[in-house]
Amino acid sequence: MFPRRDSMLDVIRGIAILWVLLFHLRVATGSATLDGLLRPIIDVGWVGVDLFFVLSGFLVGGLVFDQLASPAGFSRRRFFARRVLRLWPVLYLYLAILLLAGGTPAWTMVLPVVVHLQNFATGVPNHLWSLAVEEHFYLAVAFLIPWLWRRGGPGGLAIALFVPLGGCLLLRLGALAAGAAPVAVQWQTPYRIDALAAGMLVAWGERNGSRVLVWLQARRSGCLAIAAAAFAGLAAIDDPRIRYGCGLTVAWMAAALVIVALRRVPLPRRAGALRLLTWLGGISYSAYVWHVSLGRLADATAPVAAAPAVTAWRYAVVLAGAALIVRLVERPFMRLRPGAMTAVTQRKARLGAA
Numbered sequence: 001m002f003p004r005r006d007s008m009l010d011v012i013r014g015i016a017i018l019w020v021l022l023f024h025l026r027v028a029t030g031s032a033t034l035d036g037l038l039r040p041i042i043d044v045g046w047v048g049v050d051l052f053f054v055l056s057g058f059l060v061g062g063l064v065f066d067q068l069a070s071p072a073g074f075s076r077r078r079f080f081a082r083r084v085l086r087l088w089p090v091l092y093l094y095l096a097i098l099l100l101a102g103g104t105p106a107w108t109m110v111l112p113v114v115v116h117l118q119n120f121a122t123g124v125p126n127h128l129w130s131l132a133v134e135e136h137f138y139l140a141v142a143f144l145i146p147w148l149w150r151r152g153g154p155g156g157l158a159i160a161l162f163v164p165l166g167g168c169l170l171l172r173l174g175a176l177a178a179g180a181a182p183v184a185v186q187w188q189t190p191y192r193i194d195a196l197a198a199g200m201l202v203a204w205g206e207r208n209g210s211r212v213l214v215w216l217q218a219r220r221s222g223c224l225a226i227a228a229a230a231f232a233g234l235a236a237i238d239d240p241r242i243r244y245g246c247g248l249t250v251a252w253m254a255a256a257l258v259i260v261a262l263r264r265v266p267l268p269r270r271a272g273a274l275r276l277l278t279w280l281g282g283i284s285y286s287a288y289v290w291h292v293s294l295g296r297l298a299d300a301t302a303p304v305a306a307a308p309a310v311t312a313w314r315y316a317v318v319l320a321g322a323a324l325i326v327r328l329v330e331r332p333f334m335r336l337r338p339g340a341m342t343a344v345t346q347r348k349a350r351l352g353a354a
Contacts, residue, residue: 009259016052025291052130056196064146074146080138091113118131119132119189165249168193171191213260234247
């Protein structure tokens with residue numbers, strides 16, 4: 001039987017991409033008072049990436065753990081095929097458009113992204129750094145996790161996952177103390193893999209009956225309250241040494257609490273805002289890859305000059321463009337993934353389960 005899709009995870013994706021869009025595209029209401037009230041929420045939008053990281057670790061980790069525990073075992077070929085068909089078509093189409101628009105000089109900007117080293121390069125599309133972290137994470141998952149599983153079993157794997165949680169924090173603090181650029185600590189994989197490992201640890205706890213996880217899920221409201229307080233605290237931090245040192249640990253902890261609290265919570269039938277977030281979650285990857293360029297296109301074609309209208313036009317163009325890319329590019333390639341179900345198959349599975 002196919003598992004039912006957890007709509008709340010799409011809600012979390014929707015929150016994450018909305019936060020990222022607010023951070024990069026900004027908002028201008030025309031009211032200085034209202035803009036001032038919104039500014040702390042917008043300025044902490046960088047935590048949307050941490051939500052994505054922890055959620056990615058949770059989902060990918062769950063898939064890998066399920067395969068490792070199955071009779072067939074883990075298949076690297078299947079794993080990489082699914083990742084490639086999920087991520088590359090949307091990304092490489094974006095890079096192709098950049099090359100067509102920029103010509104030969106654009107190669108210096110595009111090439112690091114092609115080989116997934118953009119988080120160690122300069123002069124690249126800044127927002128794509130997080131995709132490199134995830135690609136490096138997938139490589140580590142495919143080659144290290146099965147090895148750790150064979151040698152230490154589920155218990156040894158859980159212990160190993162704690163290493164990056166503390167190790168990345170120590171690396172960040174040491175690098176910042178030594179004068180490293182905050183942007184390097186924010187972007188580069190050795191400093192950021194802890195958020196993805198945290199998501200994997202949540203997935204491990206779910207599959208192994210972790211008492212801590214059960215205790216936290218019995219206190220969902222408290223988890224959300226602590227996460228909200230943590231995000232609010234991060235919004236008040238201006239010092240990059242604190243934000244990209246301890247602050248990144250606080251961010252992944254808060255993101256993990258959000259996932260633990262909302263996991264398998266039924267989506268209310270008449271919750272319009274949650275339905276909108278679910279839709280945003282469904283287009284989140286394409287929106288993330290394309291939003292900066294689509295935002296610039298929107299600003300260049302805005303029909304009016306008033307700030308609120310320009311803002312509305314910018315978000316409309318970005319979301320409509322992302323939805324179109326999902327329909328024409330992302331979903332057709334995702335249907336080719338090993339184990340992917342078509343809409344017809346999904347309906348049949350649900351009817352059969354009923």
